Every structure is written in C-alpha cells, then in structure tokens.
Amino acid sequence: MRKIVYSLLGILFTINLTAQTFHSNDLRQKCFVLRRFLEMNHYQPVQWNDSTSSRLFDHWLQTLDEAKLYFLQSDIKELSAYRYKLDDELAGKEWGFFDKSISICRKRLQQSDSISNALLAKPFDFTKPDVLHVPFASYPSSIQEIMQRRQQVYKWDILYDILEDEEDSTHPFTIKPPVNFNELQQKELESLRKSHAANVQDKLEPSPYFENNLADDYLDAIAWCYDPHTNYMNFSKKKEFETELSGFEYSAGIDIDKNDKSHWEITRLVPGGAAWRSGELHQGDILLKIKSGDHPEKSLDEMNDKDVIALLEGTSDDKLLITVKTKDGKQKTIALTKEKIEDDESIVQSFVIGDKTKIGYISLPDFYTDPDNEQTDKADGCANDIAKEIIKLKKDSICGLILDLRYNGGGSVWEAVQLAGIFIDIGPICSMKDKTGKTFFMKDPNRGTIYNDPLVILINSESASASELTSAALQDYHRALIVGNTSYGKGTAQIVIPMDTTGKLTERDNPTDFVKVTDRKYYRIDGNTAQWKGVTPDIVLPDFSIPDKYKEKGQLTALLPDNNKAGIYQPWPTIPVAQLQASSTARVNKDLYFSLVKKLQNLYITKSSGEENIPLQWASYFAYNEKEEEGTKEWDKKKDSAASPLKVSNNQFDVERIKLKSETAQKVNNSYIDRIADDDYIRESYNIITDWITIKK
Numbered sequence: 001m002r003k004i005v006y007s008l009l010g011i012l013f014t015i016n017l018t019a020q021t022f023h024s025n026d027l028r029q030k031c032f033v034l035r036r037f038l039e040m041n042h043y044q045p046v047q048w049n050d051s052t053s054s055r056l057f058d059h060w061l062q063t064l065d066e067a068k069l070y071f072l073q074s075d076i077k078e079l080s081a082y083r084y085k086l087d088d089e090l091a092g093k094e095w096g097f098f099d100k101s102i103s104i105c106r107k108r109l110q111q112s113d114s115i116s117n118a119l120l121a122k123p124f125d126f127t128k129p130d131v132l133h134v135p136f137a138s139y140p141s142s143i144q145e146i147m148q149r150r151q152q153v154y155k156w157d158i159l160y161d162i163l164e165d166e167e168d169s170t171h172p173f174t175i176k177p178p179v180n181f182n183e184l185q186q187k188e189l190e191s192l193r194k195s196h197a198a199n200v201q202d203k204l205e206p207s208p209y210f211e212n213n214l215a216d217d218y219l220d221a222i223a224w225c226y227d228p229h230t231n232y233m234n235f236s237k238k239k240e241f242e243t244e245l246s247g248f249e250y251s252a253g254i255d256i257d258k259n260d261k262s263h264w265e266i267t268r269l270v271p272g273g274a275a276w277r278s279g280e281l282h283q284g285d286i287l288l289k290i291k292s293g294d295h296p297e298k299s300l301d302e303m304n305d306k307d308v309i310a311l312l313e314g315t316s317d318d319k320l321l322i323t324v325k326t327k328d329g330k331q332k333t334i335a336l337t338k339e340k341i342e343d344d345e346s347i348v349q350s351f352v353i354g355d356k357t358k359i360g361y362i363s364l365p366d367f368y369t370d371p372d373n374e375q376t377d378k379a380d381g382c383a384n385d386i387a388k389e390i391i392k393l394k395k396d397s398i399c400g401l402i403l404d405l406r407y408n409g410g411g412s413v414w415e416a417v418q419l420a421g422i423f424i425d426i427g428p429i430c431s432m433k434d435k436t437g438k439t440f441f442m443k444d445p446n447r448g449t450i451y452n453d454p455l456v457i458l459i460n461s462e463s464a465s466a467s468e469l470t471s472a473a474l475q476d477y478h479r480a481l482i483v484g485n486t487s488y489g490k491g492t493a494q495i496v497i498p499m500d501t502t503g504k505l506t507e508r509d510n511p512t513d514f515v516k517v518t519d520r521k522y523y524r525i526d527g528n529t530a531q532w533k534g535v536t537p538d539i540v541l542p543d544f545s546i547p548d549k550y551k552e553k554g555q556l557t558a559l560l561p562d563n564n565k566a567g568i569y570q571p572w573p574t575i576p577v578a579q580l581q582a583s584s585t586a587r588v589n590k591d592l593y594f595s596l597v598k599k600l601q602n603l604y605i606t607k608s609s610g611e612e613n614i615p616l617q618w619a620s621y622f623a624y625n626e627k628e629e630e631g632t633k634e635w636d637k638k639k640d641s642a643a644s645p646l647k648v649s650n651n652q653f654d655v656e657r658i659k660l661k662s663e664t665a666q667k668v669n670n671s672y673i674d675r676i677a678d679d680d681y682i683r684e685s686y687n688i689i690t691d692w693i694t695i696k697k
Helices: 024-041 050-065 073-082 086-090 097-119 143-165 181-203 209-224 235-242 274-278 305-312 382-394 413-421 466-476 577-590 592-608 618-628 630-640 652-659 663-677 680-696
Strands: 131-134 231-234 254-258 264-269 286-292 319-325 331-337 350-353 359-363 400-404 428-433 439-443 455-459 481-484 492-498 513-523 612-615 648-650
Touching (some): 024 086, 024 097, 024 513, 050 086, 050 097, 050 209, 073 097, 097 181, 097 209, 131 143, 143 181, 143 618, 209 231, 231 235, 264 274, 274 331, 274 663, 350 382, 350 663, 359 382, 359 680, 382 400, 400 680, 413 439, 413 466, 428 466, 455 466, 455 680, 466 481, 481 680, 577 592, 577 680, 612 618, 618 630, 648 652, 652 663
Parallel strands (some): 359 400, 400 455, 455 481
Antiparallel strands (some): 131 612, 231 513, 254 264, 286 319, 350 359, 428 439, 428 513, 492 513
C-alpha cells in the first residue's frame, strides 16, 4: 500500500459528457428502471430488503470516501437515517439519500480543499514521534481529526518520495536525516501542491457535471449489489468498453482507470498495441510517472485526468517512458512508442524456444474478438490469430507448445471456446446455465485439430474468466498440462444490452443507458465450476499470488459456486503428471529464483493485507523502509546470478517480415525476445514440456 487517497477516488472522472443539467427525478426513474431491468435479466436477481439496502448504503459511502478522509462521523449519522430505506426508494417511494449524500460530499470536498491548502503552505515538523495507522478504522469525529489524518498522509508522502526520488548510489541516505532535508521537503511540498490543485480541478467540477458523474456511479453501485461484474454504463462508457484495438489515431495501447485508492491502474492492454507486445506491462499495474518525448518526466499525482489521457493517446507518435508499480510492489520503467496499429498479424506473435528441442511459445493477454462477426464463420479474433501462429511454428518443426495465459483477465467466451477447439477434434468445451436453470453445451465449432503435440498452458492468479474456461476444458480433456498458480475464479458470463424493461429497445433507437449484466454461469465439462475455485494447475510453481480477498471469492457480491451436469466427452490419454511434477519439484527446489519467491511469499502476503503502521520521523521511517525493501534488494542480487537465458528466436516466417519493420518495431521485438528468455516460469515450462516429450519417446 503506497499512498492513502488524498482525493475523492476516481469516480468523478468521465469524459464526453453530454448532459447539461441534472434532474434528481430523472435519476430516481433510472434507478427504478435499473432494478426492474436486473430483475428481468440478471442470472440471480437479489431480493431488495433491509439487508440489501444496508449493503448498498455501505458500498456507496465506500465509493465516496473509502479512505475516510472526508466525511465526518456526524455526516454518517445523518445519512444513516436512510440505511434501511434504499430498497423502498428503488421501489419508487420517498427519495432523498442520493441528493443528501452528494450535498455533503461537495461540502466536504470544498472543506478538504481549504484544509489541504493550509497544511501545504508550510513545512511539517518531523522531529516529534508520530505514527500513521492505515487503513483508518472509523470516520473522523471532527475537522481537527481530518486535519491530523491528512497531515500524517502528507508527511508519509514526503518521506516516501524523498527516499524514492532523491536517493542514488553515489549519495545513499542513512538513518541520519540528510543535511538538505529542508530543501528536499520544500521540493516535495511543491509537488504535493501541484497534485492537490490537479485533483481539485478534477473533483470539484461545477454543476451539473459533478451531480451527473455521481449519478452514473450511483447506478453502478446498485448494479454492483447483484454481482461484481454487473455494471451500469452510459453511452460513453459503453463505447469505451467496445472500442476495438485503439480508439485514437495513436496510442500506447493501454486502457487505464482510477482504482479505489485513486491511483491510475492499467485495466486492459489493447490487443496488438505497444504495451501488449512489450510483455512488460500487465492489467493491475499502477502508473506512477510518464515521460513523453523530450518533455520532463511527470508524476501522475501532478496531472489532472485529462492530461494523463492526453499523454497516452492523441495524434502524436511520441516515445514514452512509463514507470509503474507491479502488484508485488516492484517498480520498473518501460519504453513505449505511441503508434497506430496497422498490421493485424502483429496482435499475436509466436516465438521458438530452444535449439535441439524446439518449443513454440505464444502469449495471449486478452481474449479479443471481432464484435460484428462474433459466433459466425467470419469471426476473426484471437483464436483465429493463434491458429495462424501455430501453422507458422509447425514449419519450424516444434515438438511442443507453451500457451501463456498469465494475467489474461478474459474477454470473449466464444473466442475461448474456439481456442480450446483448436486442440481437440470434436466435443463440448463447457456448459452454460441461464437464470431459468436451462443448460446448454458450447461445442467445438470445427472438426479436426490444428495441433496434436504436447501443450503446456501457463496460468497465474490473475488468469480469469475466458482464460479459465479454455484452461479447464483442455485440462479435462487431458489435452494440456496446466502449469503455474491457481487462477482467479470467475465462472460467470456477461452481456451488454440497453437498459430497457420493454424488450423492444434496440441499438437503432439510439439508447443512452446500458448494462453489462451477468446472465449466465459457465461450467467445466465434468460439471464442476471455476467460480470461486479457479483452475488448479497440474504442476504448481511458487508465485506471488494475489490474496483471496482480491479474487472472486473475496468479493462481497460474488455469486456462490455450484455444479452442473457433466457433458459426454472423450478425453485423451492420461498425461504422466506425477512423473513430470516430481522432476519439476526437484528443479524448483534447487532454483535460486523460486527459492527466493518462496522466501518472500509471506512478506508479500503481509504487505498485501493493506494494514500498516508507518512511522513519520526520518530515522524510524528510514529503518521501516529498509525492512520493506529487503525483498527488493534480495531480488536485485538474484539478477546477478540468474540462470542462463533461454535461446529464443522469431519463427522463420516472421524473421524476414521483421527485417522490413521500422527500427522501433524491431527494438520492441528484441525486447519481447529478451523478456521471454529471462522469464523463469517460461524456462520451467520449457523444462516440463521437454521432460514430457522425453517420456513420450
């Protein structure tokens, strides 16, 4: 946990607003329609009562002030009169909660602006003992307590940033305060003032934008009560959701949004884009800094929302240096070039690993599709692209294939079915159950296989939804060996449709309100579910798995797991899992990288809990930071004694094609090869599949 929120979350950011006025009665009617819509279309509609009302109440307050830095206890007490009345409001009765909550919200934001300006006007005192306990357990009781909390947060920001931004190898800091501490603090105060000004500009928008933005988020909060993947979308959000490849002329290939800590988080890598091909960025990474072209590097804290978007997209092909923090707390800087995606063949790329025993490698970060032709013979999505790459790899005489689905958060179910079908002749891939309990099986749409040799699918705890569907199907068929870590555990499917209770509204009617609604559950062929459980690998490798509270099973409104009837299918011969697992375990136990992962797992889990006591004096904070950095320092030492990189090359078909590419494209390709060569999980997957080949012989 790096920083406490010091702005009102990212919920207020919406672009391309069209509404010019806010009418509370319009929102009231939309809420009523949304409830009726979800009763008709959701897989398992909730029963609105006092319990559900209380859940919505808590979620909405968390949305407005999750960090407990704005609202007072007296505000919560005033709003608590509505805790058990929201179900009545959604039934069309007395209306008042939303209006009251945003009135208080605007008041507290304005107050927070004044508090921050006063606090940041002069240096802080770091000589007295002080400890920040986060997260805060309760709302502050007074304005003075808000000031104290915010002061502690700013002091943490300053200490953190001085150590993070100013230290270098030639002038390392010690437990004694640096002689120029006051100068360094002034620099960080100026950065905080700029950050605060940018946040205020984004949050305290004039009416009706402030109210309209929050109205959309209130509708989304209602949808969340049904399950975590059901969302309300205005027209702009719906278009963003459906955007293919890059929505702008030039793009870094990253979709971002503010998370519940008000940090900019990568929510999606655009298929084929620069970020996708780099292999260095993943969904869930937090953006910290951006350097565009010859311009100075900027912290995202210093920029308003529109400036951040402009740097990542636009009409220029600037080179970018993007600094991110990964989910395991490490920071890294990646070079990207904004570009327009022109060559569809570059979306999925394949590589050849090894020399004597050649193994194919394909990474798929997202199950993209052609929405205009989905579930037709003309569909041209990721499954078709992977099929093309396999055909290329077969010309390199590969003996096995690694399909990397790590960090793949899902996408098109139809593409997942087609992808699994590439590797089996005929039969069901999964079953689907709708709200009526009706079950239907999704089958391999094409007879025959494209590839029959050993297949390893690499997954981790962030492989979800469609990636779990494909992995589970091929595991049940004994067609693939699943390697890595237990996946996320999402066994539901969604559809985006206009928010309409008549059943007559279509896209031709130009609707402005949409809902991504969970309307089905999917199940493995044997009748089990990935919901909550995830897909358990045949061979588990040590990894920094995200804690259960961040997985599907940890989401308050996640649908419960259940089973379905099994399908009729013919599995392939049993894979010698026990023998392969024994050999892998022997290697992993001797491997420096995996030994370090196992050593640092407990530290990572503790840090991921989010509970911290941060000292706010230089000496005590320096010692605290040194302990926090122990894992990183060990990690850096590992790099110096890492195993020899794998031999990785482009497939023969791409070798000549890449020679004709731009210098930038060639550098990206070489960077991708280097990343694969140094990836310990790919290395062990290579060893496992070569063992498998040897056993088969």
